[in-house]
Amino acid sequence: MRFKTFSSPHMAPARSVNRVMGQVLLALIPGTAAMTWYFGWGVLINVSLAVTVALACEALMLLLRGRPLTPHITDLSAVLAGWLFALAVPPLTPWWVTLVGVGFAMIMAKHLYGGLGYNPFNPAMVGYVVVLISFPREMTLWLSPSVIAELNLSLPQTFAAIFTGTLPEGLTWDMITAATPLDRIQTGVGLExxxxxxxxxxxxxxxxxxxxxxxxxxxxxxxxxxxxxxxxxxxxxxxxxxxxxxxxxxxxxxxxxxxxxxxxxxxxxxxxxxxxxxxxxxxxxxxxxxxxxxxxxxxxxxxxxxxxxxxxxxxxxxxxxxxxxxxxxxxxxxxxxxxxxxxxxxxx
Incomplete structure (x- = not known):
C-alpha cells in the first residue's frame, strides 16, 4: 500500500482542530440566535466585532512570532474565542471594550504562552475578567427583554449605540439598561x-x-x-x-x-x-x-x-x-x- 507521506502519520486524524472548533461553533448558533431574539442586534454586532478583532490579533501575533498564517489562522480557535467573549458581554458594550478584552485574550492569554495548546487559562474568560474589573460601568449595560420588545432598536440605532455611544432621541442609558436577574437576587437579598x-x-x-x-x-x-x-x-x-x-x-x-x-x-x-x-x-x-x-x-x-x-x-x-x-x-x-x-x- 502506498501512502501520501514517507513517514508516519500516514493518515490524517479523524478529528482535526478546525473540525472540532467548527462543530462547537455550530452548536453555539441556536443559543446565539435566542440571545439576539431577546436582546437585539447588539449580540450579532458584538460577535462580528469580537471575531474580527480575534482574527486580526491572531494574524498579528503569528507574524510577530514568525509563524505561518495557515493552518493557525484557519483552525477556528480564534473565531471561537471571540464568539464566546461576545456572548459574555452586554449587547450594547462599547466597541473599545470589546477591542481591549479580545485583544488581551488573544495576545496576553493565548500567544504569550505559546499559542493554541499551551495556554493554561481560557483566553475568552481572561479577556472577560479584564474588562469586567477595568470597566464595571460599561459591563452593566444589559437590556431587559421587555425593553427590547418595547423600543425595538433597529440595526442602525444599535450600531450607533455601540460605536458612538449615542441613543435615539428621548432615551438615556438609565432608561434602557437594567440589572440582570442574578444581580436583582443578589442585591435584593443583601437588602434583606x-x-x-x-x-x-x-x-x-x-x-x-x-x-x-x-x-x-x-x-x-x-x-x-x-x-x-x-x-x-x-x-x-x-x-x-x-x-x-x-x-x-x-x-x-x-x-x-x-x-x-x-x-x-x-x-x-x-x-x-x-x-x-x-x-x-x-x-x-x-x-x-x-x-x-x-x-x-x-x-x-x-x-x-x-x-x-x-x-x-x-x-x-x-x-x-x-x-x-x-x-x-x-x-x-x-x-x-x-x-x-x-x-x-x-x-x-
Whole structure:
C-alpha cells in the first residue's frame, strides 16, 4: 500500500482542530440566535466585532512570532474565542471594550504562552475578567427583554449605540439598561428582601430570568448535540451542573427566602453556556477522566459560592480561571493506572 507521506502519520486524524472548533461553533448558533431574539442586534454586532478583532490579533501575533498564517489562522480557535467573549458581554458594550478584552485574550492569554495548546487559562474568560474589573460601568449595560420588545432598536440605532455611544432621541442609558436577574437576587437579598418578593418582578420567568431561561435551553440543546457527537466529554458538564444543583438545592431547602432555587441557578446567567462551551475547553481544562469530574465539580461549587456570597452576581469566569490554576495538580494525581509494569518498575 502506498501512502501520501514517507513517514508516519500516514493518515490524517479523524478529528482535526478546525473540525472540532467548527462543530462547537455550530452548536453555539441556536443559543446565539435566542440571545439576539431577546436582546437585539447588539449580540450579532458584538460577535462580528469580537471575531474580527480575534482574527486580526491572531494574524498579528503569528507574524510577530514568525509563524505561518495557515493552518493557525484557519483552525477556528480564534473565531471561537471571540464568539464566546461576545456572548459574555452586554449587547450594547462599547466597541473599545470589546477591542481591549479580545485583544488581551488573544495576545496576553493565548500567544504569550505559546499559542493554541499551551495556554493554561481560557483566553475568552481572561479577556472577560479584564474588562469586567477595568470597566464595571460599561459591563452593566444589559437590556431587559421587555425593553427590547418595547423600543425595538433597529440595526442602525444599535450600531450607533455601540460605536458612538449615542441613543435615539428621548432615551438615556438609565432608561434602557437594567440589572440582570442574578444581580436583582443578589442585591435584593443583601437588602434583606425575601426571594419570593423579589421574583414577583416582571423580570423573572418560570425557571429563571425572562429570556434567560429560553436562551439557556437553546444552549443546552447545542451542548447535548456536542455530547452526542462526542466533541466534548460528559464529565465536566455533568459534574459542574450537578454540583451547582446539589449545593443550591441544599441551601434552598434550608431557607428558600434567602437562597435561590437550583432551577434559577441553572437557567439564569451563563451556567449552561459555561458547562458545555467554556469549562470544556480542551486546552485549559483537566485532561484525565477523574480530573474532569473534579474540575467540573470545582467550577460548579465556585459558581455557587461567588453568586451567593461574592461581590459579583455571575461567578462563572472567575470559577473557570481559578480551576484552570488547579489543572496541573488535578491531572498529576488523577492519572489512569499504567498496566504492564511490575512494582519494581520493570515491564511485566
Amino acid at each position: 428582601q425575601p426571594i419570593s418578593q423579589i421574583q414577583t418582578s416582571p423580570f423573572f420567568g418560570y425557571l429563571g430570568g425572562v429570556g434567560w431561561e429560553w436562551i439557556s435551553l437553546w444552549f443546552l440543546l447545542g451542548g447535548l448535540w456536542l455530547l452526542k457527537r462526542r466533541v466534548i466529554g460528559w464529565q465536566i458538564p455533568v459534574a459542574m451542573l450537578g454540583t451547582l444543583t446539589l449545593l443550591s438545592g441544599l441551601f434552598w431547602l434550608i431557607n428558600p427566602e434567602v437562597y435561590a432555587s437550583p432551577l434559577f441557578h441553572i437557567f439564569s446567567g451563563a451556567a449552561i453556556l459555561g458547562a458545555f462551551f467554556i469549562a470544556t475547553d480542551p486546552v485549559s481544562a483537566s485532561t484525565t477522566p477523574k480530573g474532569r469530574l473534579i474540575f467540573g465539580a470545582g467550577v460548579g461549587a465556585l459558581v455557587f459560592v461567588i453568586r451567593t456570597w461574592g461581590g459579583y452576581a455571575e461567578g462563572l469566569a472567575f470559577s473557570v480561571l481559578l480551576m484552570n490554576m488547579m489543572v496541573p495538580l488535578i491531572d498529576h494525581y488523577t492519572q489512569p493506572r499504567v498496566f504492564g509494569k511490575t512494582s519494581a518498575g520493570k515491564e511485566g
